[in-house]
Amino acid sequence: MRLNQYQGQNQVQSPMTSAHIAQTMTLLYMTSTELLQTIDVELSKNPALELVNERRCPMCGRKLPPQGPCPICSQPKSLDPDETIVFVSPRDDFYNYSGSGKSYSDDMPEDPYSSTPLNLPTYVLRQVAPELEKDEREIAAMILTNLDDDGFLAIEVREICRFHHTTPSKVEAILKKIQRCDPLGVSARNIKEALLAQVEFLSESSIVPEFVRRAISEDFELLQKRHYSELAKKLGTSVQKIKLVSHYISENLNPFPARANWGTFRQPNDNTPDVFHQPDILIYYLDNKPGNPLIIEIITPSRGTLRLNPLFKKALKEQSEEKQEEWKKDLDKASLLIKCIQQRNNTMRQLMEKIVEVQKSFIIHGDVHLEPLTRAEVAENLDVHESTISRAVANKTIQLPNRKIIPMSTFFDRSLSVRAIMRNIIENENHAMNDTEIRKILEKQGIQVARRTVAKYRAMEGILPAHLRRIEKFATA
DNA sequence: CTATGGCACGGATT
DNA sequence: AATCCGTGCCATAG
Known part of the structure; x- marks a missing residue:
């Protein structure tokens, strides 16, 4: 087995075990939100793991102030536009964004989120309000305050009816109106409904390839499972066409309405709230001024510093032999997790450095300037295994300086x-x-x-x- | 006869 | 090992 594939700077010293490799892989595959959940789970079931209320820079280990990334690692040395700063940024508040409208900007005026601390319910309500009667607005408000992280309705229509003494059809009508508001498809009950609302809207102003609507409404299950041939048969068309349909959907539609600025059809403006769902990486100009150095912020979830619990270590020594064995397992698991998270940050940083080096022009000037780049190339360059890069890229999203959020795999799109x-x-x-x-x-x-x-x-x-x-x-x- | 779309193959990518 | 993507060849519509 190739072990050198994980070597980087900040190398962890202890020998690599297969468990280490397996876990590094799994962590790498996760988005920052998922990573946060994983850490929470581990914390709750592993007493050897401890979260101390002290923030440290994931790259250099310096102690940090209670807010923001490492001031040293995240600062460019000059205003030279050729310079690019890539750093890992510990965010302790990003998982609170959804719906709450919590703004990160309070202490950091230059933060890329700072423009509009408008939350999702308010933002949408403002748009629909003019179209609604007074009593309808209350229903709309109830709908909007019951959205989940992804912008889906997290409450039964029945319940809304009961509360407001009204009929389902009336609620449905309001839902329809809300779904036509800016995060297109917001308040849908599921992905299918959200997509359909978007198709509906898009088809009014542009041409939507045929079968897109039918594929979603009639056979969404098959589409999700990518059973293209079966789907083609059912709709009476070719597999080829269905693949294009699938491609169109992934390029143009957003299955999660609240993940702002996803894809290409939604043009964000100044009043658009930026972030309801956190991207994994942010790219912006220093002070948001085009021409300044680019800042690449790799988000890593942390509400403090994860470390081995010293009390646990101490208590371990006082245990009977058989108990020691068991405790030792927890201890190993905990230290493994910590190392793997470091490894993940490290890999992500190296990856981003490489990507920016090649795709800087694309980041600044847009689609036309995307250079051909393969995962294999990057892997060779960084001397890691291809699958490492694949995992690091999969499922991650990046927010570009123009505020659009795109899948990280776009950097490797050949066409x-x-x-x-x-x-x-x-x-x-x-x-x-x-x-x-x-x-x-x-x-x-x-x-x-x-x-x-x-x-x-x-x-x-x-x-x-x-x-x-x-x-x-x-x-x- | 020309322009386009379908199917299938092979090589690259994941 | 499975999937994706570009391409050649052929059928068909216009």
Whole structure:
């Protein structure tokens, strides 16, 4: 077994065990929110683990003030825009964001969240209020105060009816209206409902590929399980089409309405509350001024410092032999967890350093500038195993300087930039170009793709074929 | 006959 | 080992 795959700076000294490897992998795979839960669980069942009320920098170990990241590790040395600071930031309050509207900004004016401390219920209520009668507003308020972290309705419609002495149909009508408000799909009862609300809305202003709606409403189960062939049969279409449908959904729709700024269709404005669901990594300019150095903040959950409980250690020595054995197990588990969390932070930091090095232009200037990058490349560069990178990237989300939250895997999307360029070409075309022509233009720009591929990219972007665009864009004379 | 979409294969990626 | 993605070939619609 390759053990050197976990070597980095801050190397843990003790020998690697297979348990260590297994746990590092599992932790790496988790988002910061999940990691927090894991830590809580461990704390509650392992007496050897202790949380002390003292914050330390996960990178350098210095003691920290009660708020914010390490002032030394997180500060750039200069205002040189070429400089990039990557640091691990211990956040002790991020899990309180959902619904509560708690603002991180109180002591940190330059914090990226600081703009609007508006909470989700208020934000949405303001939007629907004008459309509602007085009594309806109260129902809306009840709905909005009963949303869960992801923006789903966490209460039965029946209960709302009982409370307000009204009928389900009336409540449903209000729900429908709320779902059309800004975090599109908010107050849905499940993912399916949220997605449908979004499709509904999108289809009014843009073209939604066929079968998207039906796939969600009729066979969402199959879609989730990725049983594409079965789904294709049921809807009477090809597997190919279904894959595109699936792709469209993952690119354009947000299954969790309260995870703000997810995906591309939602354009955040100044009044948009930024964070209801925490991304794992934040990228922003120093002081939020474009042109300043980029700051990469890797969030790690912590409400203090995790350490081995000294009292437990002491008590261990006073135990009988057989009990010692048992206690020792807890102790080992605890120290393992601590080491693994360090390892996780370390890997995430190295990964981000590499990503920013390659994709800085994409982060600043957008889709067109995404460089081709594979996980394998990064893995080789950092001298870790490929699967380590895969796990580190999976399920993580990143907030870009423009406040959009994107999946981390976007940095490894092979076709994103080509698709963006292709979109531009088609937008600026002065006659409806067919796929072969588009292919030629791309080739002129140094991008070699097959004609067939152009067709696929078009489909992914929901762009119609040439003969139909001709009718849409260029009124036939 | 031309433009597009379906299927299937192979190589890369996870 | 399983899945994803680009591409070639062929069918079909226009």
